[in-house]
Amino acid sequence: MRILLIEDEAKLASFLKKGLEEQGYCVSVESNGSKALETAAVNQFDLILLDIMLPGQNGFEVLKNLRDFSVNTPIIFISALSESDHVIRGLDLGAVDYIKKPFDFEELKARIRNVARKFTSERASVLKVEDLVIDLINREVNRSGQAINLSKREFSLLQLLMNNANRVVSKTEIIDKIWDVQFDMSSNVVEVHMHQLRKKVDSDFAKKLIETKIGYGYRILGSLEKR
Template structure:
């Protein structure tokens, strides 16, 4: 597990890095908000410990930028603020959990482990084809770190393809599962939706995950195109 510690107090940052390392985790420190945000953008972290009060960008500003850019890494926010409004603000801007200062290191480690378990469970529940990720619980779709907005029909078609990834999905099956067997729906309507879906998950990324199989329907490439 790789953890980014964004903390401007040198002694606390050093203590957290040392503690995480002793736990067998890989820890990296950033001393201000801007540096922390750049580190997140490089990717590869499984968790972020983020202080509220930071130079340049404070913790909430860093977190807002992260979420706006599509970085879903779990974040534990540290704060000396204990008022209810501050705790609510931390969660509203995208924190997965928060911990009031001063704190016991054992509690911080326990909260990080809990965040990691939840994130891992979410990943297992999601369907993947290369860097294309479909989460049926939240109905969210990602190409790498980029979230892709789909209509309800487009999502249902893609979710069906994901369930049968690597295998042919007939037009009849699409009609049955996405349009509830509505016989008034023409084949052309399915083509239009597939075209729009390709225009969102494939074309902007130079990919071709959705493949047309003449006489058989469609197939989703397991490698994501």
């Protein structure tokens, strides 16, 4: 899951980013409402965590403008404004949840999981290509019934490839959808992760599913089933 955290309190933003990344999420951070609006409009995120008291534009304005731009990414407000009218306004504008500061990090994680379950259920929770199966809710992968342990990035890479089965996914698209928006394009980190992923998914099996198209990108071969 790719999360945009919009929070101008640097210490809290750093804590949340670190904690969420340890849970396997890819987290980008913005501290200015106007800049965050631009980032959310031109990049694809699965969830936005949005403070209200922000420089540039406040959280209510950011949410309203995102919806005006037809950006329908689920949004959870995280704010010290705890009065009922603020909560009601945030939910009426289209937020899926509202968490009052200070909050317990475990509660935040649970609310994020709840959003993931709700919105994933509208699509698919399990992807299958040939004998390779990925459980998006429990974050489990197996091939021919054999469990495969993947890192957080490797899991996201595999999910992206499986959702685009038989289509070549470019390095640029991989970076855009999985890595932080500040990613260094000259880095070979994508190639390193893809090498590790192929070793884990293909090395012990006669049929190879992941293919490198030199100069273009990567693809996984086979019919995709979703459920």
